[in-house]
Amino acid sequence: MKNNNLTLGEFIIENQKHYKYTSGEFSRLLSSIKLAAKIVNYKVNKAGLVDILGAAGDTNIQGEDQQKLDVYANNVFMQTLINREIVCGIASEEEDNYVTIKGKHGTNENKYVMLIDPLDGSSNIDVNVSVGTIFSIYRRITPIGTPVEQIDFLQRGNQQVAAGYVVYGTSTMLVYTSGHGVNGFTLNPAIGSFYLSHPNMSFPEDGKIYSINEGNYVHFPQGVKDYLKYCQEEKDDRPYTSRYIGSLVSDFHRNMIKGGIYIYPTSSIGPKGKLRLLYECNPMAFLAEQANGKATDGYKRILDIKPTELHQRVPFFCGSKNMVDKAGEFMAKYPENANY
Numbered sequence: 001m002k003n004n005n006l007t008l009g010e011f012i013i014e015n016q017k018h019y020k021y022t023s024g025e026f027s028r029l030l031s032s033i034k035l036a037a038k039i040v041n042y043k044v045n046k047a048g049l050v051d052i053l054g055a056a057g058d059t060n061i062q063g064e065d066q067q068k069l070d071v072y073a074n075n076v077f078m079q080t081l082i083n084r085e086i087v088c089g090i091a092s093e094e095e096d097n098y099v100t101i102k103g104k105h106g107t108n109e110n111k112y113v114m115l116i117d118p119l120d121g122s123s124n125i126d127v128n129v130s131v132g133t134i135f136s137i138y139r140r141i142t143p144i145g146t147p148v149e150q151i152d153f154l155q156r157g158n159q160q161v162a163a164g165y166v167v168y169g170t171s172t173m174l175v176y177t178s179g180h181g182v183n184g185f186t187l188n189p190a191i192g193s194f195y196l197s198h199p200n201m202s203f204p205e206d207g208k209i210y211s212i213n214e215g216n217y218v219h220f221p222q223g224v225k226d227y228l229k230y231c232q233e234e235k236d237d238r239p240y241t242s243r244y245i246g247s248l249v250s251d252f253h254r255n256m257i258k259g260g261i262y263i264y265p266t267s268s269i270g271p272k273g274k275l276r277l278l279y280e281c282n283p284m285a286f287l288a289e290q291a292n293g294k295a296t297d298g299y300k301r302i303l304d305i306k307p308t309e310l311h312q313r314v315p316f317f318c319g320s321k322n323m324v325d326k327a328g329e330f331m332a333k334y335p336e337n338a339n340y
Ligand SMILES: O=P(O)(O)OC[C@H]1O[C@](O)(COP(=O)(O)O)[C@@H](O)[C@@H]1O
Pocket: 093, 117, 119, 120, 121, 122, 123, 213, 246, 247, 248, 249, 274, 275
């Protein structure tokens, strides 16, 4: 991939030979995501000044209290994608079921569906800590021009045609893959364009950072407890450093740049963990593998898991290849815990 400070649009054109579909479709798709991200970014940056903080007063299908920014971000991405008819269906963390996009003339000839976590890191919204958006794109399975069906969304992660995230942090970045590596683009807010700032992003094979909510330690499976003990003992290049932001996107992004592992395991609170397979684990796993990293549920590759429902949760171990492998060695000592 060339790197001469291209805008995102120029980058797509320069690399269109990599796309399984015409760069025009992909370019329009990403430009819709860019537009929605800029609108959400504007609100995130004003969060303390406009009435966008706090709880929205509703709960989503997961039973989680929706934050106003959760709902706002969901509406922005849904409306942008629906108005521009860029995809034929969307499934969102904040929507009970998937949404068919019929198009102005009643049918939609588009062949892609999108799954989205419109606002990741909800617990950080009111405390001015970075949050993100995660998206995943598949080619539909059902015939083009017909209403989408659940099977269009319940595809294995290894079928994704593209995935990415936006991180609303010290700067706003869009990071994505279409199956040919991972590239990061930084928003220049003065002119509203995303510029290639992190070409060919790649996880260091090893790292010294582990990201996990140790407040749930008593509920962790024994394999995770053993791995944490390994990380914390004084030997070789250990003890490692603990860094946990509470936004998957931000922890992932830092670990990809510096090396590290993010773990959200099963616990007695959540027998299948907390993160959702379709719009959190699969897109982040696709990005991780494209950046020479790894992503498992502690035992098997995330991208090979056959989804059974839209909002299903899975345990998530993701980051530097050698760290995910080491954690897997500890988990493998307890095969009885693998039956999730
Ligand atoms: O507060 P906990 O239980 O450690 O969970 C934090 C994790 O939950 C999440 O916020 C889940 O994502 P949502 O905010 O989209 O629900 C992750 O971003 C984050 O890593």
